[in-house]
Amino acid sequence: MYKLLVSLFMVFSLFIALGCGESPKGPSLTVEPSPNLIAPVVVNSTIGTPSSITASLNDEPPITQSWISPGKVNIGNYYSGAQAEWFIKVHNGDSTKTKYTVEYREPAYVSDGFVSLPTFNRVWVIVSESSPTLDPYETRTIPITLKIPSNAKIDAKKWEFWISVMEDSPAGVIKTELCSRWLITMR
Amino acid sequence: MNFSRFLLPFVFLGLIVLLFFEPVWAFTSQDVIITATPSFLGISVSPDTWIINGIKGSGKIRTNTTYYSNPLGDVVSPSITVLDSECRFTLVNGSTMPIDVVLDIADFIGGDFSTNSNLGTNGLTSFGAYTYVSGDLFVNKVKATSFMSPTLISSLPVGINKKFGIEITTQTHAWTSKVPSSVIATIIVSAH
Numbered sequence: 352m353y354k355l356l357v358s359l360f361m362v363f364s365l366f367i368a369l370g371c372g373e374s375p376k377g378p379s380l381t382v383e384p385s386p387n388l389i390a391p392v393v394v395n396s397t398i399g400t401p402s403s404i405t406a407s408l409n410d411e412p413p414i415t416q417s418w419i420s421p422g423k424v425n426i427g428n429y430y431s432g433a434q435a436e437w438f439i440k441v442h443n444g445d446s447t448k449t450k451y452t453v454e455y456r457e458p459a460y461v462s463d464g465f466v467s468l469p470t471f472n473r474v475w476v477i478v479s480e481s482s483p484t485l486d487p488y489e490t491r492t493i494p495i496t497l498k499i500p501s502n503a504k505i506d507a508k509k510w511e512f513w514i515s516v517m518e519d520s521p522a523g524v525i526k527t528e529l530c531s532r533w534l535i536t537m538r
Numbered sequence: 539m540n541f542s543r544f545l546l547p548f549v550f551l552g553l554i555v556l557l558f559f560e561p562v563w564a565f566t567s568q569d570v571i572i573t574a575t576p577s578f579l580g581i582s583v584s585p586d587t588w589i590i591n592g593i594k595g596s597g598k599i600r601t602n603t604t605y606y607s608n609p610l611g612d613v614v615s616p617s618i619t620v621l622d623s624e625c626r627f628t629l630v631n632g633s634t635m636p637i638d639v640v641l642d643i644a645d646f647i648g649g650d651f652s653t654n655s656n657l658g659t660n661g662l663t664s665f666g667a668y669t670y671v672s673g674d675l676f677v678n679k680v681k682a683t684s685f686m687s688p689t690l691i692s693s694l695p696v697g698i699n700k701k702f703g704i705e706i707t708t709q710t711h712a713w714t715s716k717v718p719s720s721v722i723a724t725i726i727v728s729a730h
Contacts, residue, residue, distance in 0.1 A: 411578065416632050418580030422729030425573040433567040437574055444580070459640045459686055459726055513728065522647070523720050524586040525627070529579050530728040538569070 414488050417444035419516045419529045428538040432501030438494045439531050441516055443485035449518050450484045453493055456515035456530060465511040465534060475499045476512065497533070510535050577634040581727050584628050590706060593626070602660065604707040615676070616703065622672045625701035629725070631694045636730040639691040641723060643667045643682040643704070649719030652709045656683040662711040672701040679705065682723075693730040 412418050420440045429435060443449045455476040458467045477496040485491055495514055499505065512535075517528040566572060589597045590605050591612045599605065607626035608614050616624040631637050645653040646665070655664035658681045667682040669690050680690050682704070691700055704723065 412580055412632050412634070416580050416582070418578045418632070420578045421574045421576050422579045422633070422635055423575050423577075427571040427573070428569050430570075433570050435566050435570050435572060437566075437572050442580075457686075459728070460638070460689060515726075517724075522722070525583055525588075526722060526724040527581060527583065528724050528726045529581075530726060531579070532728055 412442075413444070414442075415444045415446075416442075417449075417518065417527075417529075418442045419531060422531060424531065424533045425536070426497065426533065427536045429497075429535050430538050431499050431503045431505055433499070435497045436494055438492050439514055439516065440490055440492050441483065441485065442490040443488060443518075445518075446487045448484055448486055450482060452515070452517050452519070453478050453481050453483065454515055456513040456528075458511050458513050458532070459530075461511045462532075462534060465509045466507045467512070468505065468507060468510045470504075470506075471510075471512060472503075475503075476514070478514070495533075497535070505537060508537050510537075575635075575729075577729070578632075579635070579637065579727060579729060580632045581637070581639075581725070582630045582632060583725060584630075585626070588626060588704065599708055601708050601712055602710045604705060606705050607703045616670060618676055620670050620672050620674055620676050620703070622701045625670075625672045625703040627702050627704075629691070629694075629700050629702060631696055631698055631700075633727075633729075634696060636693045636695050637691075637727050638689055638730050639694060639700075640687050640726040641669045641680075641682055641690050641702075641704075642685055642687050642726065643706075644684050644722045644724070646719040646721045649715045649717040650709070650713050651719070654682075654684040657681075660707040660709055663709050665709055666707040668705040670703050670705065 419442070424437050426435045426437075439453070441451055441453065443451075455473040455478070457471075461467055475498060477498060479494040479496075480491070483491055483493065512533050513530040514533060515528050515530050517526060520526045588607045591597055591599045593607070593609060593612050595612045603613065604615075605612050606614060606616065606624075608616060608624050609626055610624055614624075629639065643654055645651065650663065653664045655661050655666055657666060658668055659666045668679040669682050669687075670676055670679040671691060680688050690702065694700055
């Protein structure tokens with residue numbers, strides 16, 4: 352019996368390891384939509400692959416323009432203890448290497464019916480690369496994970512937070528901060 | 539016994555592999571639905587600098603004086619309805635969606651370290667700041683605070699230019715350091 356249990360555990364461990372090796376970024380990233388797709392791309396994480404994709408071609412901005420994408424991310428049926436992972440694309444339109452800061456930001460304003468959570472803890476937002484340096488004209492995909500502890504009490508049904516992307520500019524120039532809006536609806 | 543000894547290294551190896559892969563084993567929880575719009579957000583602002591009292595003036599500033607980023611004159615207030623020619627900055631919405639724009643102005647760095655009063659008015663060691671947009675009534679200028687300023691431009695359509703300017707009223711207390719200082723202005727852009 353003991354040998355059988357040990358054998359089963361070993362097989363299970365190898366199975367998991369092989370599975371991770373094939374999909375190191377997790378299921379939600381393996382279905383990453385092309386930047387040439389236009390809304391909406393829906394991922395129903397119950398099955399870990401896109402449940403539906405409605406898309407049409409759209410023009411990407413010129414390579415010399417810095418941009419981020421997407422502008423809005425809607426997370427539905429969320430609850431404390433749940434995890435939601437999506438990504439943000441950052442494009443460096445400069446002809447030189449540029450360092451960016453990617454981080455959680457309190458919303459400057461919110462959508463109708465949504466609130467900014469006063470009790471929100473910024474550590475609940477995990478930015479996989481918070482200070483990337485991009486090569487000229489490089490586009491980088493940066494996973495963002497929202498993970499709220501199961502014991503956290505969220506009073507609002509709908510709330511919003513932003514992901515801010517700001518390039519390191521020399522002193523004395525007007526800085527540009529591009530913000531992706533994340534709108535959360537609790538279940 | 540021999541079989542267990544043989545297996546133990548593999549079991550430990552399996553545990554180590556599990557530990558190693560755990561951080562990247564992130565995914566979205568069951569039943570949580572994510573909908574993203576893969577549109578692009580990007581703007582350009584030109585020019586991206588302003589020397590206060592440096593358009594027609596010397597670049598040196600007086601206390602208790604209101605300066606504008608007005609190409610027609612550093613202390614010339616814009617018209618009742620702000621004209622393009624009275625705005626130094628041009629913002630181009632290069633996004634693929636309408637955008638909202640906010641402009642924050644931080645405290646001065648260096649010199650007398652004058653701070654933003656966040657009230658629009660100046661004080662002994664603080665300055666007041668506003669922003670204004672071409673086509674709007676000048677009285678509707680927007681207070682520029684160091685954080686969370688009100689919205690300057692709402693729902694700017696795709697590919698549309700908008701000209702805007704900045705107003706700063708310097709502190710009332712005389713300068714003591716006589717050292718140049720600078721201030722950081724940040725344009726915050728988000729999808730409407």
